Amino acid sequence: MLSVILPATNEEAWIGPCLDALLASDPPGAPAEVVVVANGCRDGTAAAARARAGAAEAAGWRLVVLELAQGGKLQALNAGDKAAQGGIRVYLDADVQVGPGLMAQIVQALGVPQAAYASGTPVIPRAASAVTRAYARFWQRLPFARAPAPGFGLFAMNAAGRARWGDWPQIISDDTFARLHFAPHERIGLPAPYSWPMVEGFARLVRVRRRQDAGVRELAAGWPHLMANEGKARLGGAALARLALADPWGFAVYAAVSLAVRLPAPASAGWARGR
Template sequence: MTDIDLSVIIPAHDEEAWIDRCLSALLAQVGETGAVEILVVANACRDRTVSLAEGYAPQAAARGWTLRVLDLPQGGKILALNAGDQAATGRSRVYLDADIACDPALLAQVRAALAVALPRYATGTLAVAPARSWVTRAYASVWRRLPFVRGGAVGAGLFAVNRAGRSRWGAFPPVISDDTFVRLNFAPDERIEVPARYHWPMVEGFANLVRVRRRQDAGVAELRGLYPALFANEAKARLTPGDLLRLALRVPLGFVVYLLVHIAVRLRPPAAGWTRGR
């Protein structure tokens, strides 16, 4: 049996609108990716996610890869991540949201970044996908300029670890923010952002932006309570008054929308539990 270099684990719940885009981009990868297995972990899907994903198996086989669909009756992203991990055989693991489209060189660059004996975390360069609503476009114009995002290795929707890195934790714990949990298991000098981009869709509309921002805040607060020691690895650049002034001058409409979302989030406590990110 061929050794698998990369296992790509894709949790998917009712993703028929996105799974074609995601898998087409994966199967269009170029460069030295090595042997790749793709595991689509469908969880409590009520749409065509399973059948659409299964339709890509011949295309994967044609390039010497494997694609399997795990059809779970129970829902939940953490459940799906753990089921994917149990089924995966690759030396390195790539965890990919089903609404992400990767640039063609991404897997090869991630594989190269992880091809060391020491623990490593890798991700691509995050690019916010074009939004349909003006509110989301305005919000994104500020968000992508935030120090945290510009600092790199954000890992929202796409992160990967090598075998030594995966040994940092056991099963995924039942937390809201799995991507933050994994990122904080690595020191800044262990986290790598490769040049190839991945395209991450932001939620559409003011109410959804507020809802997701509440979820993000709740996820960070939960991790601070459960795993306070992990925050020694944060190294997150703070948003200074000077940063705010520059943003207000450069993207005034976006700054107003970003500020209004921030205020709306503070008016109500964060929602408990996991919430879809779009």
């Protein structure tokens, strides 16, 4: 069975299109369910999810909607895992829209006895702001973004893979934590796409990048053995120069964000997706 676990906090504007795309995708070729975990919501996220009950039944999906009083993505992931019945687990962000065929490809790729991890091909939709468009254009050419199954926004694993750890710990970067439990040869990049939007504007890019960097540092400190699984190609000076010459504006924005994250964060700066 395929279980899609979808944590969502105040995602009323995004959860509907996310579920619509999932339920309209090609049949996964196995029994399937989606477990929506509305955690700490102050809007209509849960109601918008429950409104898809008829569509889910018509598409052959089991839809479960959980409501948690407190927010926290890791708590939501743990609640979703406890409610899920499938051996193949897909962890999906509420702002992601899967492309046709991706769920079926995941089921096929992960239907093996050995531990395996998979993700689709991320596509960043055109951003509203010129700054985000430039950053995204350059970022997509970097080694991590071009590596098979980077897993941001959507990642999946089979039962043998999920057995490599128990509950999700209270960490910043759940997607990196999951990916690094698998060696590069265990990670499968699939051709089917999914849409993953970037945040809009320079300040929001800096906030998210700062959080991402903090998440990597946290994992390196708490789970140093996982870092050997990174397998990310290094970007040398010559390669970086070629990318910069090919897209000077994109490089300028990327470099400016990279420099800004090194500055002290404002005392009141928390993190939100920033839409």
